[in-house]
Amino acid sequence: MRAFRKIIIIIKNHEKTEKQKNCDKMPKFESAGEKQITRAISESFRDVFEEYAESDVIVVGGGPSGLMASRELAKNDVKVLLIEANNYLGGGFWLGGYLMNKLTVRDPAQSILDELGVPYEEPEDNLYVATGPHACSKLIGSACDAGVEILNMTKFQDVVLRRDNRVGGAVINWTPVDALPREITCVDPVGIESKLVIDATGHDAEVVSKMEERGLLETSGYGGMWVEKSEDLVVEHTDLIHPGLIVTGMAVSTTFGLPRMGPTFGSMLMSGKKAAEVAIEELENF
Amino acid sequence: MNLKDLELTIYRDPATPELDEQELCRYVEGTTSINTITKESILERVDEAKVDVFSKRFAESRVRDIEEKNEGFEPNFGEKRFEKRLIEDSSKDVKGVLYDAKKLEKIYLLLLNEQERSKNHLPFVLTNRLIGTFGEDNRYHARVSLYGFPMILSSTGLVEAPAKPKQFYRKKRSNSLKTKEEIKEETEGDFIDYGENRITKAMKGYLLQGIFHYLSKGFFCENNGCRFYNAHWQQELINAQINKPEFCNKHKKEIKEIKKRFSD
Ligand SMILES: [Zn+2]
Secondary structure (H helix, E strand, O other), X not given: OOOOOOOOOXXXXXXXXXXXXXXXXXXXXXXXOHHHHHHHHHHHHHHHHHHOOEEEEEEEOOOHHHHHHHHHHHHOOOOEEEEEOXXXXXXXXXXXXXXOOEEEEEOOOHHHHHHHOOOEEEEEXXXXXXXXXXXXXXXXXXXXXXXXXXXXXXXXXXXXXXXXHOEEEEEEEEHHHHXXXXXXXXXXXXXXXXXXXXXXXXXXXXXXXXXXXXXXXOOOOOOOXXXXXXXXHHHHOOEEEEOOEEEOOHHHHHHHOOOOXXXXXXXXXXXXXXXXXHHHHHHHOO | OOHHHOXXXXXXXXXXXXXXXXXXXXXXXXXXXXXXXXXXXXXXXXXXXXXXXXXXXXXXXXXXXXXXXXXXXOOOHHHHHHHHHHHHOOOOOXXXXXXXXXXXXXXXXHHOOOHHHOXXXXXXXXXXXXXXXXXXXXXXXXXXXXXXXXXXXXXXXXXXXXXXXHHHHHHHHHOOOOXXXXXXXXXXXXXXXXXXXXXXXXXXXXXXXXXXXXXOOOOOEOOOOOOOEOOOEHHHHHHHHHOOOOOOHHHHHHHHHHXXXXXX
16 A cells, blocks of 8 residues: 655755855756656655545544554554644644653653654653654654655544444645635635544544534533543543544543643553554454 | 341452452451352343443443533443443443442442342442532532442542542642652652552441441441541541541440341
8 A cells, every 4th residue: 555655856956056066076966847846746645645535544633642543553554644734743742841842751651762762761760751852753753654644734624424423534624725714715625534533633622523513422521530540541531432533642631521731741652552552443343 | 127137248349459348248247247248240240232221321320520410411432432341341440430329329220130129138339430429519529438229339439539638639730740659658648549458448437337327327427536437538537447446435336236136
């Protein structure tokens, strides 16, 4: 399924500046015209888009839990498409608290850092500190290496429903189109299909909210859970919330009315991993 | 009914291995001479064909909003799925969900057979589920026990219902990354935690309270050192259920009388 992946790197040979003229001894890139560049980009994009109009799993949201879930799925040869509303992946994973680029995880989440090859320190027993950019870029790289396809600047708008209101895909549009008032843009969205959708949209729980809006799902109110018992209710309650729909990461908090927490990245990573496990089990019975 | 025919059954909870039902059984017999037996988890009674029905009923008994009385709702797919797993594996720890105790009581009653529902039978269901009742202050309060039919004793309630020292919650809020153990070390004041053997010892008092309730004896005691004291704080719980002596003089006497009645 990844056979079509082509890596095309064409960099246009711009007009030479004074400085560049001095560097004539440097290796030169092949020259390519504008049209070739455009064709290369559009062909490659079209191939992916066509192929992924139907996938096994659509992951909505490219923060730590969504990336982790996608990576785990792709590693298990699941055809997975990750859609992200921003032009960058990683969500809040680049930064820790107070805009400091250090993030902390607790045992056993360091095992995921080990897996990703992220270096960390252990200032206290069972408390691990890593650098945000290092951890985030490794996670993104690892997801890409595993074969996750990514559509960024792509906004989830609605669910695609199958028989018995089973979730079977997503209606998407470009983020800039989605952000503009309806009067200005009238660009219709498109639908993409999948066997499962994972809501990894953080506190907004966009997919779950859409289901609620449509009257297909009713979730708990705020304060519906007893939080003292477990340090990790987010991981515990990462699961199918509706046929075809899995909820992971901070979206779990919203869905089950858990209080908002600080940047507990360990939980996000573990939750993503669990979401993938649930998805794999579901796909086997699909 | 002849009191001597009374049979007390403790339905074990495989999800709380630290709650030793055999020890509870020995304790009740030794202390009161009431004929006591233990049985498998009540969840084992759920007929395979009825797993979905009971999953739904358990999901319906959950508290979705602590400040709103559960007057019935349609549980979602995820909630039913959660309960199904708990029924299929009764040793699974139930995390983070609070249940309306009175709704649970009705479900457990359905799982008793006719003989077990008879008057000379006194059933105690041990559970890992956290139970609560809706109070006059319009919110749910977690509880250790519900003295109904059957009686419900919650091991999670033992840890969660009596409040921990105030300092604990303050520290917990200010540093979400610290574990309970670390905060416990820094906090003055003891509390009973998951996995501790003291859970069994503390639960004995709640069993006796249930028996007294059944025998229609007023069961809360003013004496804070007595097993019949209604503890609201962990420190009080430890004082009443763990520390010596076990009973105040009045209850010591009453227990003696009961023992005499059942052993004669
Ligand atoms: Zn007393």
